[in-house]
Amino acid sequence: MPSGREPARAVIELVASGFVELPDDLGPSDPLGWPGYDLAVAQATERTGERESVVCGVADIGGVTAVVVAFEFGFLGGSLGTRTGARIEQAFTHARERRVPVVSLIATGGSRMQEGTLALLQLQRIAGQIALTREAGLPHVAVLRDPTTGGGWATLGAGADVVLGLSGAQVGFAGSRVRPPGYSVTHQFAAGLVDQLVPPDELRDRLERWLKLLTTPAAEAPVPKAMGASTLPETGWDAVLRARAPSRPRARDYLAACFDWHEPINGDRAGGVDPGVLCGFGHRDGVTIAYAAQCGTATRPAGFRTAARLVTLADRLGIPVLTLVDTPGAANDATAEKAGAGAAIADMFTAIAAARVPITTLLIGEGGSGGALAFAAPDRMWVTPDSYFAVISPELAAAILKREQARTKETADQLRLRPQDLVELGIARGIAELDQAGQATAM
Template sequence: MRSELESARALIGEVASSFAELPAEGGGSEVDGPLGWAGYGDALADAAERTGERESVVCGVAEIGGVTAVVIAFEFGFLGGSLGTRTGHRIEQAFTLARELGVPVVSLVATGGSRMQEGTPALTQLQRIARQLALTREAGLPHLSVLRDPTTGGGWATLGAGADVVLGLRGAQVGFAGSRVRPPGYTVTQQFAVGLVDQLVPADDLRVRLERWLRLLANPLTGPAEVPAALGEPDLPATGWEAVQRARKTTRPRAEVYLGAYFDWHEPISGDRCGGIDAGVLCGFGSRDGQTIAYAAQCGTATQPAGFRTAARLVRLADRLGIPVLTLVDTPGAANDVQAEKAGIGAAIADMFTAVAAARVPVTTLLIGEGGSGGALAFAAPDRTWVTPDSYLAVISPELAAQILKRDPAQTQATADQLKLRPQDLVELGIARGITRP
């Protein structure tokens, strides 16, 4: 038996403090649908009597955590939450109203896909929905989706996977092919594991999570992010090799510590939307003194292709929503093994370089540890970078530099000095604006 929270109206009642439904207007009037499918009109009437709804979506304006949003909630009891021509019309109405009001869209998705009884006309509603997604992005408005059980077919391939932030209810079946097409169904946990879902959410935590996200997306900081204070060594290194050794200390504060000290609270996004996750890169949005800043932070490991792509996704989303970005640089370099090459490490680094370079919102960077070559520089703002006393940035590690120059390994420390990689060197060279202190 399905939980009452899987009813569209019950779920809206759980997450919203108020709700005003949009009037149901137009969208198709044929008794048996565009194909004249015998008995379809009776099936629609039965679905309406069973659920109390006239279509498979309920749309309207809601207050969630004090933020006004347009909500699109699927009623799975109405022909499996399938997408027909009237469904597409209602979803179009909802997105149009969101743009008129200048408010976010929240999609509570539970659908088996396109409606068989309406054939290809039902399928073309995916193009109609995709157009609404594109127009809403152009308007700079966020779209959050919640994947319920099940979310399959075109509903997953548009409103679900096409949202800016994707939350998945634990236990949901989520995939392009439903269980009747390719049993057993793919789960939301599996989609999360390959970078296609941002967060897994227990059903009883959904309201709080939506409130937090809408508060974050509704309150962007005006202007650049403040540079975080250094949390490690207060004194500057005397030599280049000392700078390298300090940055490599396992006891040095890492990105998680910096994010915890900087933000009052924050919510992560996860995955590159291409099938990959890099646990060594943390991305998301955080609240600081009631205002929102996006963040992309390296955690001291070699950054994988998925890490660069996830960070680039974060920067582009923040830029579109007008939210300034903070990046924390800390990596010995980009991953350079065979697997990384096959996964497109070069293209992924280029993607991040381009995202930062194209950003219209201010990007602020703090180098908090190792700064290894292009893998580190891709995360750095060219004109707004600061450094901590226990950090360095170099064209390559001193060990590899000595090797490339065919030097004796004993010359590694001298090579570190020649590379001018200390924090104070970076300021003198004009690469960093300044050195932050504890």
């Protein structure tokens, strides 16, 4: 099973079929005249059968044609030199020409010392190719093998659209020779820098699922059917109590009902994870829909940033988005403020406002102020019978208006926060799966 030290071609064979290597014309490269470098390269070639530390070509992964960039760790520790950069550049260029995704199977110790700063400059070269591939709207999936350090992590790894980490891999910017060992892919996952931890024996299946998801966009996300109450609330306070009921269906229930299967992404790529926000891509009737769902808790800055990352990625790949709104509001404690709550909320508002793909929103529970509105698509929000949306909670509204606590229910009515109120006010387009008789119906 792949980890990192296996030969590049063996790893390719494990995850793909029909591999055809891209031709190249790599001449010798010893820009610094480093003593013994030519001999080291010759020995690496004899030992591995490869002429460089990456093997690049086209292969089939689960029925999807992809360009594969596989690192040969046995060739000078999978290090990045000038010829490595040339091969990676060629691979990304070929992917854009053929309009196919890129899969990077990374195992590298970093830049090649024997080529000095010229080797380091390959990071800019690779970053340029990643940027061009993003602009072309093509997906890039990275697999972090053991080890993935230095520039390989800081470009191909961390810069990919979806980052899969093999269990037990060492992953970090600094390698074990310049800092104590032990910083693993598990730490990177906990910090929101890796999307999924993958057991080696599941890698092929996971790659097949991801490539299918990222290359089969739906036209738009349909409105999910309501799963909870079948009648509308009589009063504003009734609506609030329904939305806060512990037994009400939550985001996980809706996602399970909406999709045949789905794969999550993880984290905001800035060191944070909010377990109260679920983001990813789901397959339904043979096509893909992205999702960003609140789980009923106060949404933290990492949650907004993760959702904004999801919307931005889906938009770039032409995949429609479904958002599920359910939060009492944005987290506003000292920790959230320090983590940039306002800026994170702004990121989500902007991502939705800038999206060119259709975004469908379903309010499935509490819609608390701006923390909920940031997840909602303008003019494309539907509501369920057990939901409400308000500028602020009735309790806090009453307090701000200096009303007695006993007037909270009255305040809820005056806020006009019921599902039917939201439709009448033009805030929502309709009540999900509600027929004229007021009963929830199936899609």
